[in-house]
Amino acid sequence: MKRYYLTLDLIPNDKLIAEYEEMHRKVWPEIIESITSAGIENLEIYRTGNRLFMIMEVNDEFSFDRKSAMDAGNDKVQEWETLMWKYQQAVPGAKPGEKWIMMDKIFELKA
Numbered sequence: 001m002k003r004y005y006l007t008l009d010l011i012p013n014d015k016l017i018a019e020y021e022e023m024h025r026k027v028w029p030e031i032i033e034s035i036t037s038a039g040i041e042n043l044e045i046y047r048t049g050n051r052l053f054m055i056m057e058v059n060d061e062f063s064f065d066r067k068s069a070m071d072a073g074n075d076k077v078q079e080w081e082t083l084m085w086k087y088q089q090a091v092p093g094a095k096p097g098e099k100w101i102m103m104d105k106i107f108e109l110k111a
Contacts (some may be wrong), residue, residue, distance in 0.1 A: 006100040020087040030076035034065040
């Protein structure tokens with residue numbers, strides 16, 4: 001199983017952040033289906049301030065290109081992504097239109 005780490009910022013507004021968290025307490029079933037059918041086996045999102053951190057554990061069938069293609073053809077995913085942009089903003093250094101940005105591992109300790 002492969003693991004990816006990504007980051008994204010929220011708009012720094014307490015009301016919008018609270019709404020975003022509420023949306024993620026009841027993620028639409030179609031979104032859950034799109035995640036799992038792409039080969040994502042575990043997905044966690046953490047927040048500090050307005051910074052988000054995502055951990056994705058994926059199986060061998062997963063690829064970002066395949067996930068993007070699946071999402072592009074799914075109206076419900078597109079609706080969700082459009083709604084999420086109400087709350088999200090790109091991290092510094094992101095290219096136009098980029099959302100979640102892959103993080104580089106800089107340290108690992110294995111005991």
